[in-house]
Amino acid sequence: MKHYWSLKNKHMRALLKLFLLLILLPGAIYGQSIKKQVIAVGETTTSENKVLKSTIGQTAAGNFQAEGFRVKVGYRVLAPVIPLVTLSTSATTVEEGKSMTLKVSLDKPSYENVTVDIRLAGTTTKITDYTWQRGNAANEERITIAAGDTVSTLTLTAIDDALVEGDETIIVSISAISKAEADLTKTYTVNLIDNDFNDTDMDGVKDNLDKCPNTNFGAIVDMNGCEIFNLSRFNYAISATSTTCVGTATGSLRAVLAAKNYTYIVETKGPDGFKKTEAFDASNAPSYNLTGLAKGVYTVCFTIASQPGYEQCFDLTVGEPAALKTTSFLDPNTNVLKLDLSGSDKYIVTINGVSETVKTSSYSKLLGTGLNTVTVSTDLGCQGLITEEIFISEEVLTYPNPTTGMVNLYIPGTDSQVQVSLNSMNATFLNETKEVKANREVDVDLTQMPAGSYVIQVLGNHVRKTMKIVKQ
Numbered sequence: 001m002k003h004y005w006s007l008k009n010k011h012m013r014a015l016l017k018l019f020l021l022l023i024l025l026p027g028a029i030y031g032q033s034i035k036k037q038v039i040a041v042g043e044t045t046t047s048e049n050k051v052l053k054s055t056i057g058q059t060a061a062g063n064f065q066a067e068g069f070r071v072k073v074g075y076r077v078l079a080p081v082i083p084l085v086t087l088s089t090s091a092t093t094v095e096e097g098k099s100m101t102l103k104v105s106l107d108k109p110s111y112e113n114v115t116v117d118i119r120l121a122g123t124t125t126k127i128t129d130y131t132w133q134r135g136n137a138a139n140e141e142r143i144t145i146a147a148g149d150t151v152s153t154l155t156l157t158a159i160d161d162a163l164v165e166g167d168e169t170i171i172v173s174i175s176a177i178s179k180a181e182a183d184l185t186k187t188y189t190v191n192l193i194d195n196d197f198n199d200t201d202m203d204g205v206k207d208n209l210d211k212c213p214n215t216n217f218g219a220i221v222d223m224n225g226c227e228i229f230n231l232s233r234f235n236y237a238i239s240a241t242s243t244t245c246v247g248t249a250t251g252s253l254r255a256v257l258a259a260k261n262y263t264y265i266v267e268t269k270g271p272d273g274f275k276k277t278e279a280f281d282a283s284n285a286p287s288y289n290l291t292g293l294a295k296g297v298y299t300v301c302f303t304i305a306s307q308p309g310y311e312q313c314f315d316l317t318v319g320e321p322a323a324l325k326t327t328s329f330l331d332p333n334t335n336v337l338k339l340d341l342s343g344s345d346k347y348i349v350t351i352n353g354v355s356e357t358v359k360t361s362s363y364s365k366l367l368g369t370g371l372n373t374v375t376v377s378t379d380l381g382c383q384g385l386i387t388e389e390i391f392i393s394e395e396v397l398t399y400p401n402p403t404t405g406m407v408n409l410y411i412p413g414t415d416s417q418v419q420v421s422l423n424s425m426n427a428t429f430l431n432e433t434k435e436v437k438a439n440r441e442v443d444v445d446l447t448q449m450p451a452g453s454y455v456i457q458v459l460g461n462h463v464r465k466t467m468k469i470v471k472q
């Protein structure tokens, strides 16, 4: 062909174009299974429209003619590119909620699109356990590697469910292939890692983290699910007793410990810097007692020397009795005394030497005439004694009033004599003891007194009365 290359006219250039066309546009000349693999060997041909049909490995020639020139082209048919497909996974495990990549690779690019059908098997189920990038329900998906490309990938995401299923497997393989070849028997196993676990011993620590998987039910455990020493709250029966009197350090604490086989260290802290630490051997005494406590809040903590880290604390209040209080009210129409009582739940009410126990906060009593002495106390001597004196007078009638001379005083009751005084604004005219007559009357003579207003006062064991009298 060398002499053709020397032709420098337009016909030669056209012929060369045709030749290059045959080389570079194989679609016009390849056989039914051949593309782009024609090599010219340097002969002429008579037809530029000739379709060359060949089989792999064959050499042949064709004659092409264009514009008066003939070119003979020789060619050899090479085998088509059959890429080898390999499959790989980005990981051999994938945890629920995480993703991994399936990668399909060709060892060399192909002139055609290569299709690869990927099958997922194993103990998992698509959609339920994982999703593919392309998201349909079938467990097989076709991916295409475009002509010229060598890689395509799929993303597989393990579904983060809440089911305790254990680990499962995804077995990946190529089930079918087109325009390439692969080892269809080869499989890749990916373990789908379940992130949900049971708590078999129900101690709050999941089985995968529980280093003591058979903890007794109800036991208190550490973060590894292993039991830590503890005593039931029912181990402690602890109580406080109030002081007997206000302001005294007579309160106490008492603790009965059910677990007797320990020596407890009892630390008590209270008001005003109170602190006391004692060892208490529960096997030796029925209860721990702490006395001489003032009113206040105390924190009592129990530890056990042989069980480091164990501590149980309680807050207790030592109270004190309330102050004794009474409020009295006398109904002047009925002479009924009403007492409102506070400071205890039991009172001793004594009226004129007669005592009775009152267990309510309200007390009523009809009082007789004369001086009534009422006292209220409680069982606690330190709560004191409240005393009240109430005088209830007999009613005294005076008549006539106004008077021109004598005034009669009618004095009911039992007094046999009374002290009678007669007063004006400025002076006392009479002040003497008078006998009460059998008809319960006492006379006062105003005959000699000038007209005007006077005050008569009558005093006796059961009478304390002051009355106004008008002298005409």
Ligand SMILES: [Ca+2]
Pocket: 096, 160, 161, 162, 163, 164, 165, 194, 195, 196
């Ligand atoms: Ca799960």
Ligand SMILES: [Ca+2]
Pocket: 199, 200, 201, 202, 203, 204, 205, 206, 207, 210, 213, 225
């Ligand atoms: Ca557990």
Ligand SMILES: [Ca+2]
Pocket: 201, 203, 205, 210, 211, 212, 213, 214, 215, 221, 224, 225, 226, 227
């Ligand atoms: Ca456990």
